[in-house]
Every structure is written in structure tokens, then in C-alpha cells.
Amino acid sequence: MAYDYALVHLKYTIPLAALLTVIAYPIFHRIHFLQIGSLIVVSFLATLPWDSYLIRSNIWTYPPDAIIGPRLYGIPIEELFFFVIQTYITSLFYILLSKPLFHPLYLSTQRNPPQRIARGKVVGQGILVALTLYGVHQIRTGGPGTYLGLILAWAFPFALLTFTVAGRFILTLPLTSTVVPIIIPTVYLWLVDELALGRGTWAIESGTKLGWCLFGVLDIEEATFFLATNILIVFGMAVFDQYLAIIFAFPHLFPKVPRSPTPLMLVQSRFSNTKQYDLERIAGLSDAVTRLKAKSRSFYLANSLFTGRLRIDLILLYSFCRLADDLVDDSTSRAEVKSWTTKLYKFLDLHYKSDVKANKARINDYIDEAFPPEAKSALKYLPATILPSQPLYQLIEGFELDSQFSFHDSSESAKFPIVDEDKLNYYGQCVAGTVGELCVALIIEHCEPEMPDERKKMLMSASRTMGVALQYVNIARDIVVDAEMGRVYLPTTWLKEEGLTPEDVVAHPRGKHVENLRRRLLSEAFKLYDEARPKMNGIPKEARGPMIGAVETYMEIGRVLRELEGGVELERGKATVPGGRRLKTVLKALFSA
């Protein structure tokens, strides 16, 4: 049929590429353009002479009416387009399936790898060498093994090169982001090829092929070709990810990383010696991710929306905030609270206070002597040099306020410190407004350090407001759980209006009156949210969608609470957002940003 090859693209490759583009759009980062663009250039240049040779040697032929006409070195334009679109499709599968991964963690095997990885790399290299040699042998012998030989001897030296460079990294990655993005497009392209061969869109001449079919009329050589080229694409993407992970994870090697790392940085990363890798930092990052995963479903989901060094620093900031909160929260006496807060203040002083400011080594010594082993990485890797000090001090102040619930003098206001709405707002500012400000400070540093002061101020102020909104949702969700611990964050003045005291809430945290106050608090939360949410449009593009996603997943808890009829039993006293709804919220946020 006329223009059959073009129709193959119109029906099968372009629609799939378009669909994947739409799905990947919200998580697409400018670095992905560099990644995919470079791979397309390399695969185009590598395939051109090889494909041209096959066509000129009549190993492949095209009926003249199946192609539009223009050729480059004998290769029809549709075939040239195939190089581009296949690389694009497989790369997008790889990007989508790799999105949840935090690549710096997979650098852990770069030095002293476990035996499984070290052996796997040698075995893999051996297989790739054997396949290349077998290919060369087939070409030399000629006849039916020629086409298979040409595929193996062309593709596998490239695969050997990339596997030699990134084999340990590739073998450390989960199969879902290596094998799966190879298999899915390969099987799809096998089916497309089967159709095209069946319709005679292109033909493999009989003298140079084995004549074995994988299924239907799909020659084993064609099946091998798609498998081998998709392996090359996925390995190529992984090489990039390894270099990017090195650039992002090691500030001592790459102190400043621009919005998108330059090709020169990728080359420098390639030639960096593994002896220089700070694997202790990688272990610290792993601790931080474990803490995040264990403690917060919302922020764990949100973290994978971010990329690069911003993602790393947000995770490290979370780890510090959580650890500091836990140290104070888990204290068993007022003296213990005092001891932790004093140590935390001293830790901050060593970073920021001009008269006691210390160097890194001295700070690390202090961490070692003052804190338990499980606290060390959260303190050691806090990106303090790029964080403002005031919100960090105020955060600790907030935790001190929190501890009053457990350890206080006999006065009523000391036992239930949230005496009125102002105190509630102050508490929210301390434990969450500060976190908002710290998050925005990281965004500005990593995405737009040159941002005008006025916009910076606007974002800082909105981030404080949004933090308080999130904290109100947190309180509204946890009324029962908090009451079980003797804590009541609902202002005493509000309780009075409902004829309650904080002690009543501790004794009966579920009644109609408490529900009224939960709703009132949520209403305040959404007022603050409505005020701050439009300002989020001023966040730099690459962090805007992810940040809106993070905020929206948390506010969704508030929406779920509002939908519940008064007094409905919540799971362990907590409202949870169902997984599907959470995902929908994130996607909506990403597409709207």
C-alpha cells in the first residue's frame, strides 16, 4: 500500500509517543531534554552508517510504493524518523518508571560493591563481549547468519561501553526501572514489526537471515534488533542518571549546580574518582529517606516530584525537622526537654552565631559528643549554609512550646498553652510557618538565586501563611490522637464558647462540640490556604508543580475531614486520603501549575 511506512508511524509510533508525552509532561524537567536529546543524536549518528550499509547490501528492502521517497545515504526518511521516535519512546518509559527512584542512593555500590554487583558486572561484560564476538564470527562466515551478526557486532560494543561505565549503578537499580522499560517498548515494537512485515511494508531478504521467527512472521533478527536497541537506550539513560546523581549528591565535588547541569559537568562527573565519593553522605541520605518514608505518607509521595539537589535538600530538611521534633517529643522529663533544646540551639549557634561559629569538623565533633547515633546524619547533613537561621531557631522554640503539654507547672495556661487563637497562630508559625519559609529558601537557592527581593519577600510571607494552614489541618486531623496524649491544640477560648474545657476534650475528644471546633479550625485553615495559594504561582517553574502537589496532598486531608459527617469514626482517630484520590490530587496540581 502507498506510504505504508509513514502510516506505521501515524498509527503506532506517533500516538504512543504523544500519549507518553502527555503522561510525562508534568514531571518533565529541563535536564530530560538534554538527556533524551543527546541520546537521539548519538543513536541517530550510530545507526545511520549501519542502516545505510544494510540497505545498500540488500539485507533490508522497501517496496518503492511503501515509502514517501526522500532518502539519506539510501535510508528512507521514515526509517530515519524511526531512530528518533524509538529513542524518544523508550526514554520516556524509562523516565516514567524511574521517577519514584532517588538516584543518589544507588551510588552506594560505587566503591566496595557487594559480591552480587561486582560479579554481575563481570558476568554482564563477559556476555556482551561474547555476543559481540559471535556477531563478528557470523559476519565473517557470511550467509544466513549475516544479518544477526551485523546486529550483534554493531549493538553490543556500545552496550559494553555503557555497561562498563555504569554497570554497578545499573545492577543496583530495581528491575522496574531497567528491565521493564526495555521489555515494554520492545514487545510493542515487535508487534508493530510483525504487522509491518506481514503487510510487506519492509522485507528482510532471505539469503542473509536465519529464517527463524520468534512468532508469526517476526524474524529472530528483527526481534533481536529491537531488544538490543532498547537495551542501548536504557543503558544510555542510566549512564546519564549516574552522572547526574554524582553531580547532585556531592556538593564537595560540585559546590554550585546550575538549574540544569552543563555538559561539562557531566564530563567532569564521568572522570571523578570513586575514591572521592562521600559514601557516608549517601548513607546519611538513605537514613533521611527511611525516616521520611516511615513518618509521612504525604511528604514521601511529594518528594519524588522534585528533582536534583532541591529534592536532596528537602529530604535532609525534613529529616532534621522530624528528628528535632522526635527528640523533644520522646523526652520523659522537663529536664530532658531542656537538655535537647539546649543542644539543638548550640548546634545552630555553631552554624550561625558569629561569636561561636565553628568549622564543619568542630560541628561534627559536637554532634558526635552530644547526640545519639541515630540522630547524627540528620544533623550532620542539614544544608545549614543555604538555610536562614531565624526559622530554625523558631522551630525549636515551637517544639519547646509543644513539650509544655507534658511537662508544665501547675497553672492552667501552662498545662494547656494554646489559650487563644493568637497563641494557636503563634504555635503554627513556630512549627510550620518556619518550615514553609525554609522550603522556599531552598527553592530560591536552587532554582532562582537571583530572584528580586520583593518577590522573595512575597514568597516567604506566603509560605509562612501556608505552613500555618497545613498545621491547622494537622491539628484538626489529630484531635483524638492528641487528646490521648493529654494535648489540646484547640484554643481554650474557642472551647469555652462551646461550653468545654481542655480537660473535657482530653476525657471525651469525639462529641458534637468538638466536631464544631474541628470545622471552625478547618475553616481557618482554608482561609489561610486561599490567601497563600495564588502566591504559589510566583514559585520558580521547576519547583512550582511539585510544591503545589506537596501542599495539595496535605490540604486534601482537610478536604476529606470536611466531607466526613460530624462524629464519624476515623481510622485510629486519623483521617486518611485514599491512594487513588491522593494521586489524582497530585496530578491535578502538576497539570495546573
Ligand SMILES: CC(C)=CCC/C(C)=C/CC/C(C)=C/CC/C(C)=C/[C@@H]1[C@@H](COP(=O)(O)OP(=O)(O)O)[C@]1(C)CC/C=C(\C)CC/C=C(\C)CCC=C(C)C
Ligand atoms: C517534599 C518534601 C520532602 C518536603 C519536606 C517538607 C518538610 C521539610 C517538612 C517538615 C515536616 C516536619 C517534620 C516538621 C516538624 C513540625 C511538624 C510536625 C509540622 C507539621 C508537618 C506535618 O509533618 P508530619 O511528619 O507530622 O506529617 P504527617 O501528617 O504525619 O504526614 C506540618 C503540618 C508542617 C508542614 C509544613 C510545611 C511543609 C510547610 C508548607 C509550606 C510550603 C511548602 C511553602 C509553600 C509556598 C508558598 C509560596 C505558599
